[in-house]
Amino acid sequence: MELFKQTNFDFLGKKWPFIILSLLLTAAGLISLALKGGPSYGIDFKGGALITVRFAQRPPVDRVRAALSGKLPVEVTEVTNSQDDIVGTDVQDPQALEKATKTIVDTLNASFGNVEAGKYNINSAGAAGLADRLRDPLQRAGAAISEPQLQDLVKNILQFRDTPPQSGLIQDFNALSKLPGVTPQILNVIRQETYPGKLTVIDTEMVGAKIGADLQRQAVLAVLYALGGMLVYIAFRFEWIYGVAAVIAVFHDTIITIGLFSLFNREISLTVVAALLTLVGYSMNDTIVVFDRIRENLKLMRREKLENLINISVNQTLSRTVLTSGLTFLTAVSLFLFGGQVLNGFAFALVVGIIVGTYSSIFIASPILIFWQDFLENRKKPAKAAAVPVSAPREAVRRGTAKVK
Numbered sequence: 001m002e003l004f005k006q007t008n009f010d011f012l013g014k015k016w017p018f019i020i021l022s023l024l025l026t027a028a029g030l031i032s033l034a035l036k037g038g039p040s041y042g043i044d045f046k047g048g049a050l051i052t053v054r055f056a057q058r059p060p061v062d063r064v065r066a067a068l069s070g071k072l073p074v075e076v077t078e079v080t081n082s083q084d085d086i087v088g089t090d091v092q093d094p095q096a097l098e099k100a101t102k103t104i105v106d107t108l109n110a111s112f113g114n115v116e117a118g119k120y121n122i123n124s125a126g127a128a129g130l131a132d133r134l135r136d137p138l139q140r141a142g143a144a145i146s147e148p149q150l151q152d153l154v155k156n157i158l159q160f161r162d163t164p165p166q167s168g169l170i171q172d173f174n175a176l177s178k179l180p181g182v183t184p185q186i187l188n189v190i191r192q193e194t195y196p197g198k199l200t201v202i203d204t205e206m207v208g209a210k211i212g213a214d215l216q217r218q219a220v221l222a223v224l225y226a227l228g229g230m231l232v233y234i235a236f237r238f239e240w241i242y243g244v245a246a247v248i249a250v251f252h253d254t255i256i257t258i259g260l261f262s263l264f265n266r267e268i269s270l271t272v273v274a275a276l277l278t279l280v281g282y283s284m285n286d287t288i289v290v291f292d293r294i295r296e297n298l299k300l301m302r303r304e305k306l307e308n309l310i311n312i313s314v315n316q317t318l319s320r321t322v323l324t325s326g327l328t329f330l331t332a333v334s335l336f337l338f339g340g341q342v343l344n345g346f347a348f349a350l351v352v353g354i355i356v357g358t359y360s361s362i363f364i365a366s367p368i369l370i371f372w373q374d375f376l377e378n379r380k381k382p383a384k385a386a387a388v389p390v391s392a393p394r395e396a397v398r399r400g401t402a403k404v405k
Helices: 012-035 061-069 094-112 127-140 147-162 173-178 184-193 209-237 240-263 270-300 306-316 318-338 340-399
Strands: 048-055 074-078 084-089 199-207
Touching (some): 012 240, 061 074, 061 094, 127 147, 127 184, 147 173, 209 270, 306 340
C-alpha cells in the first residue's frame, strides 16, 4: 500500500525551522531539569512504601485516586483479577509511614467504607486489640471464657479472616459460628462490639532509597548500552558518520522527551524507562530506513547533489513513514486517552517520542550528513587555494604572459 506516489517535497529546504524548534525544546527541557534538580522520579526510583488495600467490593480505581489526591502525593495501581489496589507513597520514615497509612485508610473508609461509630473494625483488628475489645463485654454477657480461651478464640477468628476465601475481609458474621468455641452467646457479643469493614490494609512493603538508586543507574545504563550497540551496528552496516547522525538523533529524541516530562511535572517510572527504550529502537529503525534508501540512491545517482539525493530518498520513504508512524501514533494516543493512570506516563512518552522521532529522522539525522560533507569540502578548499600562487605564475611564464624583471 502506497499513500504518496512520486512526491517531490523539499524537506531539507525547511530544515532550519525544525532545527530551531528542537534547540528551543531541548533548552527549555534542560533548564527545567536544572531548576528542579533533575527528573521527578517515581517510587520505583526514589524509594517509598507500597500499601496494598483490599476492598470487599472494589470501587473504580479512578475514584480511589480522586479520593486520595487531595490528601497525599500517592500513586494508585489496580491489581488485575483481584480486589486489591496498591497505593504507593514516597514516605520512608516508619513513623511517617504509620501516619500516612492511617490517613489513607481513614480517607478510603470515609469515601467507600462503612464505619460504625462505637464499634471495632474486625477486619483491621490485631490480636491484642480484638482481645481487649471482647474481654469485658464477654464477662458482662456471662460468657464463661477464660483468658487462654479468649486468646484461642481471637486467634481462630483472625486466622479465619486472613485465609481464603475471606483473604483479609470477613463479610458475614454468620460464618464465624462454625469456628471452635464460638457459641451463639459469644457470636452475639462479637456482633455488638465489632463490625466487618469493607476495606483493609493487607500488606505494606518498603522500597529503599538504595534500591531506587540502583534502578536509576541500571535504567541509564540500559539506554546507553542500547545507543552504543546501535552506533556500532550502523557504523559497520553503513559508515561511521551515519552511526553518529543516528545516535545524535536518538539522543535528541530522548532528551526532548525527558525535558517535556519535567516541563509537565510528570514522574519517570520504570514503565516510562520502558517507553524510552522502545522509542530508542523505534526512532533508530525509522532513521535506518531513510539511510538505507540514501545509500541505495548514492549508487544510482552518483552525479546528484547530496541534498537533492536525500530529498529524493525521504520522498521515496514518505509513504512507509506515514503508515508506520501514523498507525503507531494512533495506538499511543488511544493508550494516552483511555489507558488509565498506570499507562499514562508510558503512553505520554510514546506520543511525544513518535512525533519527535519521526521528524528527527528527516530534519535532524539527514542534515548532519550534509553538514559533514560541507565540512569536508571546506577543508579541501584551503589546500586548493594554497596551490594556486605556485602554479599560476609558472603557467603564465609558459604562455609568455609573465613579466620578467
